[in-house]
Amino acid sequence: MPTIVVQRPKLAWHEKIFLSGFLNGMRITLGHAIRTFKTLRGSKTVVTMQYPEQKWDESLPEHYRGAPTLVTDEHGRERCVSCQLCEFICPPKAIKIIPGEIPSDDPWAKVEKRPREFEIDMIRCIYCGMCEEVCPEQAIFLRKDYAITGTSRAEMVHDKEKLYDIGGVRTGLVNKWNDLK
Amino acid sequence: MQSILASFDLPLLIASLIKIVFLVFLVILPMVAYSVYAERRVSAIIQDRVGPNRTGIPLTLLGFKKDIQIFGIGGLLQPMADGLKFILKEDFTPRSVNTFYYWLAPCLTMVPALMTAAVMPFGSELDLSWAGLGAPFKMVIADLNVGPLYMFAISSLGVYGIVLAGWASNSKYPFLGGVRASAQMISYEISLGLSIIPAIMIFGELNLGKMSAYQDANGWLLLPLWGDGLSWSRLVLLVPIVISFVVFSISLFAETNRTPFDLPECETELVAGYHTEYSSMKFALFFLGEYAAMIIGSGLAVTLFFGGWSIPFGPWLSEWTGLQFHYEAGNTPFYTGLLHIGTFFAKIVGCIIFFVWVRWTLPRFRFDQLMKLGWLVFFEVALLNVFLTALLLWLVPLK
Numbered sequence: 001m002p003t004i005v006v007q008r009p010k011l012a013w014h015e016k017i018f019l020s021g022f023l024n025g026m027r028i029t030l031g032h033a034i035r036t037f038k039t040l041r042g043s044k045t046v047v048t049m050q051y052p053e054q055k056w057d058e059s060l061p062e063h064y065r066g067a068p069t070l071v072t073d074e075h076g077r078e079r080c081v082s083c084q085l086c087e088f089i090c091p092p093k094a095i096k097i098i099p100g101e102i103p104s105d106d107p108w109a110k111v112e113k114r115p116r117e118f119e120i121d122m123i124r125c126i127y128c129g130m131c132e133e134v135c136p137e138q139a140i141f142l143r144k145d146y147a148i149t150g151t152s153r154a155e156m157v158h159d160k161e162k163l164y165d166i167g168g169v170r171t172g173l174v175n176k177w178n179d180l181k
Numbered sequence: 182m183q184s185i186l187a188s189f190d191l192p193l194l195i196a197s198l199i200k201i202v203f204l205v206f207l208v209i210l211p212m213v214a215y216s217v218y219a220e221r222r223v224s225a226i227i228q229d230r231v232g233p234n235r236t237g238i239p240l241t242l243l244g245f246k247k248d249i250q251i252f253g254i255g256g257l258l259q260p261m262a263d264g265l266k267f268i269l270k271e272d273f274t275p276r277s278v279n280t281f282y283y284w285l286a287p288c289l290t291m292v293p294a295l296m297t298a299a300v301m302p303f304g305s306e307l308d309l310s311w312a313g314l315g316a317p318f319k320m321v322i323a324d325l326n327v328g329p330l331y332m333f334a335i336s337s338l339g340v341y342g343i344v345l346a347g348w349a350s351n352s353k354y355p356f357l358g359g360v361r362a363s364a365q366m367i368s369y370e371i372s373l374g375l376s377i378i379p380a381i382m383i384f385g386e387l388n389l390g391k392m393s394a395y396q397d398a399n400g401w402l403l404l405p406l407w408g409d410g411l412s413w414s415r416l417v418l419l420v421p422i423v424i425s426f427v428v429f430s431i432s433l434f435a436e437t438n439r440t441p442f443d444l445p446e447c448e449t450e451l452v453a454g455y456h457t458e459y460s461s462m463k464f465a466l467f468f469l470g471e472y473a474a475m476i477i478g479s480g481l482a483v484t485l486f487f488g489g490w491s492i493p494f495g496p497w498l499s500e501w502t503g504l505q506f507h508y509e510a511g512n513t514p515f516y517t518g519l520l521h522i523g524t525f526f527a528k529i530v531g532c533i534i535f536f537v538w539v540r541w542t543l544p545r546f547r548f549d550q551l552m553k554l555g556w557l558v559f560f561e562v563a564l565l566n567v568f569l570t571a572l573l574l575w576l577v578p579l580k
Binding site: 022025026028029030032033035036037040045046047048050 | 223225226227228229230231234538539541542543
């Protein structure tokens, strides 16, 4: 078996009693302390982001998974057809859908269904993005909103109106319900 | 009855009471709170972080643009918030503990730490003749002639708190912490005591106030550059003094359970050591006791080696400026008295910053290394240092 004999380093006396190590360590920590102190005084921190004042919003990546929302398309139509796939796949069971029929005099009557109620409990939501992934109509998207706060549990449940409000309009992608395909 | 009442020195009692309230409640306890804050801020900047910078006096509510800041750094009310949090937390007593000792232990840590403050000379004299009070007041609660001995006697009682906490908690980690604490503190007590003997030999004095006065007139032990300090004898004696200062300060780290000797509560092995089972204000008392011991220890180091309350180059400064910066018994102006108090606490603050700096630099010792260092190195060094000092004092006697 090939072996390597590692030579122990020859230490000087000041290294043996940790004197130089101690002084070096003190020098390094002092250097860091002074450098960080200076940046703190200029109230610009190098590493730490001072959160409520400074935000990372502009540099959030495209794939960022924030609050799940519902979107309307370019005709103002609710994309959701209340198939309830998202409700079934949602791991923490945060989504609750009550489907409703679209009346026959509605211009989008051929879509047949849309949600009468659509609620996402943001206390339960784990931002996994499975709802977005499973949606056949591309109606639910995870947006970049991450600071979802409320003063009560009821406030933390996003209803349909709120979901469309955050979601906004998305164009393209799903054209099957349009007159001209 | 009359004779007993007459034997009370009422002005002395009132003056002592005022001094106790000032020193303990207005200086040491706030200082403890703020040294925790300093610990957090200094550790933060050493690790390139920011630290607690939010909690401030809400001046912005009153229409000001910014909170009060020192050196552009906020968060100055953090200690108050910490204290409030400790008070409001649930005071949980596990069912398996020995209740009486469990309650006694935090008090036994805190009380000795504060009791040692009694002999600490935190200033020279305060001349209050402008307020109609005749003789100047000595800025020490009890002017004992056995200052350091009293301090060691009382502060060594502090180990009982830790051992009792470890034992009464009835749980393995506190128990190990308590055992380690007792072994460590008893071993380092010896070198701590022996290391100050050279200093006492040079002073020829056991009264901490007189030590400070001597250093004020004749140069600090570690800075003999004025008065009688400018002599061959004092320069030669710097050698044993530096040795005893090194031994003293390292033993002080061990005695106050600070890193690199924080084995009784090392978080990586023993959860939180002897105070694992403690919560709320009882835990806070351990915390306060530890930091109070640190402040008092720094105070002793300052008094012995850095001239106590004396302003460096005091006699020279007095000559140059015409104002009086040095101490003269019974003839120290009011402003100098205040300056001396300020100087003393400034020196302690410096010591505490050093404590914190060392804590965030060094890793922890292993237990056997700690014991070896205490018994095989520092004990012998401190003992030989006593003989060395005696030899040097005999060869080059002081004036």
